[in-house]
Amino acid sequence: MQEFSALIGDIYDTVLDGSLWPDVLEKAGRFAGGPGAALWSKDAVSETGDAAHFCGFDPGYVQAFFDEYIKLDPSSAHYFLAGVGEPVAHTSHIPHSEFLETRFYREWSRPQGFVDCVQVTLDKSPTSLAMFGVSRHRRDGVADDETSRRMRLLAPHLRRAVLVGKAIDFKSVEVATFAETFDGLRAAMFLVDAEGRIMHANVAGRALLADSGVLRAAGGQLVSGVRRIDERLRDIFLAAAAGDVAIGAQGVALPLVARDGERHVAHVLPLTSGLRAGASHAAAAAVFVRKAALDGPAPLETMAKAYKLTPTELRVLLAIVEVGGAADVADALGVAASTVKTHLGRVFEKTGAARQADLVKLVAGFSSPLVH
């Protein structure tokens, strides 16, 4: 009982560490009396399949099984017909002598020294089967009642471990995907708890902490170094954690200055308490920090496409936004002011803007929120 209990414990260890599967399969195989063990799935319609994990097999034979021999497996139909958790051995439905005559045995099992194998269905859907199988070597002998008993004991645990493992993996992937989405943003993003401790930072956030002097991580806490600002941040984080509606669902904006004098602005979003029931490690607020300037690459291509601007018109538009008025632009581009005015006129017409300030708004509007 102790040995079985330990094996079951090992099986469930895979839930938190999928890399343990090959080891666990080896132990499970030994328990069921065979050196080859595999967790695999089969598409019932196309008779194709895939091994999630295996041990004790030469990878070449595993490949050959799924390429060809899966269709010649004499027990195929029985896997589908047997109930979930019911072991099926080759020799449980055909006499051993007959099995020895099959191509499957002669071309796939025998060269590996296998004389039998037991499979058990872990899960069944209308079109596919999740299987656990153990192949028995010549010296182990064919599968018997004890083998079936042991397979029946293992099956529910293998099934459950795979299921729970997948549930965790699914959530991990979700987290990774969301995190990666934030990593794509130009704005720095931090998740902080009630005490201002940083629980998560996106790529831009980590960069900001590293060199800007706008914000730092002091003892794990997000600080600006300016007392007035830090006091406000502390108040906001505490209020957010308390679910204080006074600070507003919209959040708060704080001006910050970098070491090089560059202005930044921090926007703080309280994360509502609805989430936090029972969670000891939850973020109280999200803090977004960006340069208080129209930065990032000019959205050239997009605006040209949107308004069907010619390359020259595009150049003039951007120069107006970045350099100055028509006179300055003419100077910068080395063309006559009248030329600039003509192109500008076309730009106004095409974009529907009425004045230069509107063009700036347009460029701001088309700007990408992404990092580049």
Add this chain to the structure above:
Amino acid sequence: MVSFSDLIGDIYDTTLDRSLWPDVLKKITLFVEGASSAVFWKDAADRRGGVYFHDDAMEPRYRDTYFEKYIKIDPTTTARFVAPSEEPTATVDLLPYDEFMRTRFYREWAQPQGLIDFIGVTLEKATTSAAMLGVFRHERQGMVDEEMRRRMRLLAPHVRRAVLISKVIDFRQNEAAMLAQTLDGLRVATFLVDAGGRLIHANAAGHLLLGDSDVLHIVAGRMASSDRQIDESLRQIFLDAAEGDAAVGARGIALPLATSAGERYVAHLLPLTSGARRRTGLSFAATAAMFVHKATLDAASPHQAIAEAYKLTLAELRVLFAIVEVGGAPEVAEVLGIAASTVKTHLARVFEKTGATRQADLVKLVAGFSSPLLD
């Protein structure tokens, strides 16, 4: 063996469904031949504690009075806390039984219930507190014996592991929820899509966009545009992003969009290449994040933060925003109901304080402060 195997299976079922605990504890109580069991926590320093799960076999008032009162005088509390983690410990392991029988705790709390012994095993330990699994023995069952210890020893690692797995699941769920909620706080509509353009996740702004405007809509679960050319471009971009196409690059692609009323939007696409996703090949298969926003400066800019940053007076602030939103000095004068000369004065101060030299600079300034948050 089968019933033991089933019991272990039931224990691990609790990782996906906490409501199964009371039933599982009933089975544990039976398996070890006890009278009642519970998963609970105790802080040995503060002498506080509580029950996480129980099998409903104890009268509620005794359960309550234990944690309200008797935990403080339970002679086993501290001793149990310092006992070696893995071993199940019974009363006699902690103090002589006749001494135990003389305690108020035994006389006032245990004896009236007919309870004569208790075996507990630590599931998790922190600096001063611990979570435990414990089972009581009633006098008709006799004291905790070697067989009961053996069975507890068999069960303990599984209960411990199940508790750990539950915590990890909780932690992940929490993480996912926090990030999802943060996405919901963004002004920019964010859509996570797969190679076929199927919508995997949309943030709040995304749902609003789909509901309020016809710039994009969902057809058979997939993001689509009613403009055929744009729809084609979308399909191609989604495929490219999934391939991790070099043409898309880490920079992403920008696509101008429009509503039927001619309102302009821009979509920016970010290919997602999360290693985790590739490894598990699971159904949360978002291969790209698409950010969609109006191609105008409509984001709220925080008045107070700007005033603070540049030390603007209220009047100067008003003029600044009017210039950005309305037009030149004459129009601003009209809208604000003040003389054009007053506007010019304030404007001059604004230029001075902000370092801007022309109106376009003021627009850039306000744009720079605009909030990424949804209002």
